[in-house]
Amino acid sequence: MVTQMSLLGRSIVYWLGFALSTVLYSLISPVQYLFSDHTNSRIIRSWGTFNLWWLRVTCKISYQVWGADNIPSNQAVVILANHQSTLETILFPQIFPRMTWVLKQELLRIPSFGWGLRHTRPIAIDREEARAALAQVKQQGQQRLDDGISVVIFPEGTRIEPDQHVEYKPGGALLAAGTGYPALPVAHNTGYFWPRHRFIKRPGIVTVSIGPLIPSQGVKAKSINEQAEQWIEAERQRLPH
Numbered sequence: 001m002v003t004q005m006s007l008l009g010r011s012i013v014y015w016l017g018f019a020l021s022t023v024l025y026s027l028i029s030p031v032q033y034l035f036s037d038h039t040n041s042r043i044i045r046s047w048g049t050f051n052l053w054w055l056r057v058t059c060k061i062s063y064q065v066w067g068a069d070n071i072p073s074n075q076a077v078v079i080l081a082n083h084q085s086t087l088e089t090i091l092f093p094q095i096f097p098r099m100t101w102v103l104k105q106e107l108l109r110i111p112s113f114g115w116g117l118r119h120t121r122p123i124a125i126d127r128e129e130a131r132a133a134l135a136q137v138k139q140q141g142q143q144r145l146d147d148g149i150s151v152v153i154f155p156e157g158t159r160i161e162p163d164q165h166v167e168y169k170p171g172g173a174l175l176a177a178g179t180g181y182p183a184l185p186v187a188h189n190t191g192y193f194w195p196r197h198r199f200i201k202r203p204g205i206v207t208v209s210i211g212p213l214i215p216s217q218g219v220k221a222k223s224i225n226e227q228a229e230q231w232i233e234a235e236r237q238r239l240p241h
Contacts, residue, residue, distance in 0.1 A: 014058040060203035067210035083154035084191030162191040173225035176216040185211040187235035
């Protein structure tokens with residue numbers, strides 16, 4: 001039986017490796033502006049690959065993907081996912097080949113981590129300026145999608161507990177409806193193993209489930225948002241934990 005002290009010890013060892021790897025990768029951040037998007041994507045993915053391996057070794061957390069065949073190979077999409085944990089930041093780039101995030105601009109100011117995050121071409125918004133943020137998501141989201149980069153948006157707006165439910169914000173659906181790119185719903189259970197605002201992690205298998213594409217051409221944003229919310233909420237209820 002795994003004791004609380006054992007979980008604490010494993011988590012400490014993991015965080016030490018996480019911090020060291022982040023600092024080491026940040027050393028090449030100043031010259032990453034010289035690299036192509038493809039090269040930067042590979043660099044960031046390798047950081048994630050290491051940390052997922054280290055997470056499995058230290059905390060006994062692995063992951064599985066359901067519905068990977070729903071990821072289109074020939075076009076970018078608007079990825080709408082629930083948000084429970086920091087783990088999504090590490091995990092999603094391993095699953096989706098070319099992607100970036102809509103995120104709060106404060107994350108780019110985090111030493112080491114934020115520096116590397118800049119090279120994913122994120123859409124960094126000021127959440128205090130809702131109208132300006134929405135316009136920014138529309139404009140920059142169109143650019144990223146046209147460049148073949150999928151855009152990840154968390155309609156819940158922030159990390160929530162696995163047993164909570166909040167109203168989905170329409171930003172991601174508006175981006176899909178406005179650009180004509182389809183939405184891809186994603187449900188997961190990361191919060192059971194890497195809980196938000198908690199240091200200790202629980203061993204187990206994280207499940208990421210990818211749903212069927214939601215067409216957006218000629219479809220109202222409200223309908224896209226409702227379809228995504230219904231699928232994600234129903235799916236996360238059946239995920240193991």
